[in-house]
Amino acid sequence: MAPLLSVEGLVVDLPVRGPTGRTHHRIIDGVSFDVAPGEAVGLVGESGSGKSLTLRSVVRLLPEGAEVRGSLRFADADVLTMNRKQLNALRSSGVATIFQDPRAAVNPMRTVGDFVLEGPVRAGGRNRDEVLREALGLLTDVGIDRPEQRLRQYPHELSGGMLQRIVIAAAILSRPQLLLADEPTTALDVTTQSDVIAILDEQRHERGLAMVFVTHDLDLAAAICDRTCVMYAGRIVEDQLSSTLHDAPQHPYTAALVAARPVLDIDAGCELPVLRAIRGRPASAYEAPSGCPFEPRCNHAEPACSATRPPEVNSGCSRVACFRASELRGILALEVETHA
């Protein structure tokens, strides 16, 4: 099946002001991944690994002065050469984006109804009454009671959880083929988080929407995504089926992330979560060493790892960028098993 979204060799350089004037820093360093129609792909990795900028590149919502190279195709259209009108069409119908903070998505001076209805009405194809009818049904589906009244309210009158449900309903109302979700529940309390995730997952499945889902949470990605891409220093170091990622990681960084998840060591009589941090600190693409970017923090590194960049190697349903991947497979599986 032809991919709905195809990202190949994406490179993003951002402008920074240095002591000698303006320069550019490499932030995304050759990211490639495909998303099939209806497929959900997770992007995970530590803070600063480039998850959000990869996601934002898909709809070209990047900081001013960003330099973008590579290939980005959505439904076979070249996103990188789109003009403003084509980009507006892409953002208002083909691809819907849900960010971490729902309050940042809405205008506090305008009603919820303005926010929900305006885009789809402006996009054409449905009159205001049709859009309104569909919106009321969708708001009910995402768990909003008294939807007519909510549409007349202002954002400050609603809780964060309620507002994020409304943002999800508005995203679906635009009838996209692809949802981009960037940590859509991080700003919400734990109970609301699971409700909102369940709604997002249910609505996506019901409508056969594809999704790219950014999160720090490996377990969450595994639960709602078909595939998970693990990012480090602006690159994808592993791309695997979510169902096998935890038990059979192929990259030492993935194994370290799996082992770093908090676990309760009940056998040892300890009720506090055991945290196994990854030593060292994450690097950005521009400061990563010339060999494998994870080499300085890797427990399995050899001298060859610092000499050249490991290429991405495909095997079956997975892809990994580690010189030692095949010999480490059993060792990494054992490592995560002993931490489980």
Ligand SMILES: Nc1ncnc2c1ncn2[C@@H]1O[C@H](COP(=O)(O)OP(=O)(O)OP(=O)(O)O)[C@@H](O)[C@H]1O
């Ligand atoms: N507007 C900007 N100008 C300069 N650098 C930026 C800008 N936005 C992001 N960066 C840098 O780009 C890198 C990647 O940022 P990005 O937001 O994609 O990370 P992330 O993986 O989403 O992290 P987090 O998990 O903290 O959200 C970081 O080092 C960040 O400091």
Ligand SMILES: [Mg+2]
């Ligand atoms: Mg981010």
